[in-house]
Amino acid sequence: MPQTRLDIARIRAAQQVIDPIFRNTPLYRCEALEPHLGCAVSIKLETANPVRSFKGRGSELVASQLADTGSRALVCASAGNLGQALGWSGRGRGLDVTVVASRFAPAVKLDRIRAMGAQLELVDGDHEVARERAAAIARYDGIRLVEDSLDIETCEGAATIGLELVDTVPSFDTVLIALGGGAMATGVGHVVKALAPGTEVICVQPLGAPAMTHSWHQRRVVSTDSTNTIADGVAGRHPIPAVLDDLLLVADDAVLVQEKSIVAGIRLLLDHAGLVVEPSAALGIAAILEDPDRFAGRHIVTIVCGSNVDMDAYHRWVGTSR
Amino acid sequence: MPQTRLDIARIRAAQQVIDPIFRNTPLYRCEALEPHLGCAVSIKLETANPVRSFKGRGSELVASQLADTGSRALVCASAGNLGQALGWSGRGRGLDVTVVASRFAPAVKLDRIRAMGAQLELVDGDHEVARERAAAIARYDGIRLVEDSLDIETCEGAATIGLELVDTVPSFDTVLIALGGGAMATGVGHVVKALAPGTEVICVQPLGAPAMTHSWHQRRVVSTDSTNTIADGVAGRHPIPAVLDDLLLVADDAVLVQEKSIVAGIRLLLDHAGLVVEPSAALGIAAILEDPDRFAGRHIVTIVCGSNVDMDAYHRWVGTSR
Known part of the structure; x- marks a missing residue:
């Protein structure tokens, strides 16, 4: 093992x-x-x-655990797919989901994130810049930061x-x-x-x-x-x-x-x-x-x-x- | 009901x-x-x-019942999808599958029927002509004729x-x-x-x-x-x-x-x-x-x-x- x-x-x-x-x-x-x-x-x-x-598998874990704790908001950086998935999982549980993405991400991914009801914030840089911005939002707003691959649920x-x-x-x-x-x-x-x-x-x-x-x-x-x-x-x-x-x-x-x-x-x-x-x-x-x-x-x-x-x-x- | x-x-x-x-x-x-x-x-x-x-659902029923009876061969007319499915289901059970299809069926369907190991016979007419030919083969060879939509398994x-x-x-x-x-x-x-x-x-x-x-x-x-x-x-x-x-x-x-x-x-x-x-x-x-x-x-x-x-x-x- x-x-x-x-x-x-x-x-x-x-x-x-x-x-x-x-x-x-x-x-x-x-x-x-x-x-x-x-x-x-x-x-x-x-x-x-x-x-x-496949990101719905992880987003379901994240969102269900957050909902269980009584928290109502989360923020993540996403290349596009995690944001959609957290949007979907969060919407079904009444969570406020903020997604930070590169403005160079495919428009179709960004559109779908918005369509899921998530708040979308675009950054001028690449995915690493989005990660930094998401962390800053989490600190400032005191909400859960979801870090893809670091957070064990993902x-x-x-x-x-x-x-x-x-x-x-x-x-x-x-x-x-x-x-x-x-x-x-x-x-x-x-x-x-x-x-x-x-x-x-x-x-x-x-x-x-x-x-x-x-x-x-x-x-x-x-x-x-x-x-x-x-x-x-x-x-x-x-x-x-x-x-x-x-x-x-x-x-x-x-x-x-x-x-x-x-x-x-x-x-x-x-x-x-x-x-x-x-x-x-x-x-x-x-x-x-x-x-x-x-x-x-x-x-x-x-x-x-x-x-x-x-x-x-x-x-x-x-x-x-x- | x-x-x-x-x-x-x-x-x-x-x-x-x-x-x-x-x-x-x-x-x-x-x-x-x-x-x-x-x-x-x-x-x-x-x-x-x-x-x-979806044709695999019906072909599985047909082939498993035929295999249970000890029969080893079947023939069907197919627009292309039933033939593939019966080919797949028959191959796994050691059945001889003959498919009659119109030579105007999409080549990709005909290729896949052959690739499944089925015997493919082409007719010059449309699907109705293929149905007649499949029935004739079944009568001549004394093998099971699978008629899509008529046979209850399909x-x-x-x-x-x-x-x-x-x-x-x-x-x-x-x-x-x-x-x-x-x-x-x-x-x-x-x-x-x-x-x-x-x-x-x-x-x-x-x-x-x-x-x-x-x-x-x-x-x-x-x-x-x-x-x-x-x-x-x-x-x-x-x-x-x-x-x-x-x-x-x-x-x-x-x-x-x-x-x-x-x-x-x-x-x-x-x-x-x-x-x-x-x-x-x-x-x-x-x-x-x-x-x-x-x-x-x-x-x-x-x-x-x-x-x-x-x-x-x-x-x-x-x-x-x-």
Whole structure:
């Protein structure tokens, strides 16, 4: 059992708290992809829910615990998906949700955050600037700051995906997980290493936003000055030390992929799986495309973690125009 | 309880026979669609499984019952989705599956039928010609003929969708169901009328393939000479009398929609729900677009029944080219 901050008993208990609409998501073999990838591929689909990403699992934990304490307000920084999810979970419980986001986040994500009834504040910088601003708001207003990947609920919410993966028979050889702040990677990784230790856990990050991957390889926090990737959902620059510590215990590897491979993954998922995905959700397929020999003949599962994508950009990526 | 050929106890029992990969599919409110439709809309998503349509529910029943009898072979006519599903279900049970399809069926559906290991025979005519040929093969070879919508397993398999719908709280005002041969409409309709009789059941068919809808309105079988629709999955010409009898007992209405509304529905589902669908799966959205006053303020659920679509045609429909 890896000695991370996460706890299997709490993760099992979390399943009872999270709205069923986010749980027991589709998990299925996608044979039409396989001739293009050279391995068996299963999809864990986290997009068929009201917020179109896996973040509802964590937001449900956060919001239900806050509501239980009698608190009524929270603030978070979000690349777009956590904000939608906290908006959804908070609205159902009468919470005041404030989301701080980069004004460069996809407009569709910002629109959906507003539509959920959350207060949206935009900052001129990137996600790291939004994090600083959210922390300042929390201090000033004396309300709960939700920090993605640092707050254990965000990791243990995502970890419930892991419980759904390890129940599968036969087990997978490898799980490919998009790596950003690390909530999904440490969450799913913890469960897999605890309950299916023979399954390999590989994190995938864009070459254009490599901070956590560099940190994992060097076993110390490595920040970057900027990011340059279409995968907005995983574009952080400052890894959180406690999250890195956990990731070091549960990941077997962390790899970086090129932008063109992410785009190729987006296209493959559209053409052969009929799935619309945001770039972060194509990182696993991109990793297979870049190193097919590594995965040849194995059974891979990749988590399709979100589908909140700007449609104009999407059409450019899939080679179409309108 | 409507006096159709279907039986609630058998449908409940069917849930135990159908592979879980086809059951408990996502069902969620899709608020981003609602400003465009003027009503509350929930999606029942039947595409996130190995055959990308709801047909696996019925094929599992057919194949398991056949395997139980010791028979080893079956033949069916298919517009493309039933053939894939029977291929999948038959392969897992060691059955020989022969599928007869129109050579005008989407190539992607025909390719997937072959990929499932089924024997594919193409006929020069449309789906009705394929039905005749499948019947001839069954007589000649003495093997089981699976007739979509006539064989009760195909209806009761689809009916398990209905069980998943009526469990929802609060209940829906209206369920919109694509109408082709009638398996899904009679199946889901039977369960809804039996267990949630206050919910309206509306069937939707293309104006270019209106035989069953005309039959429902005239309360007698009305055939057509031809079909002209992009919704290949529902393009029949000769309604089956026993299926019409059932449909008369469970449908509150049957409406026809124009091709341009189907295309608009496909685009809405892509742009605002992130869903790739085949034309048949957009019929419900098309019905709302054509008569928004009828649905205003109501809570509608529509079954997104399949996503096996020719991608070149799809890009034409969504206004893109490549």
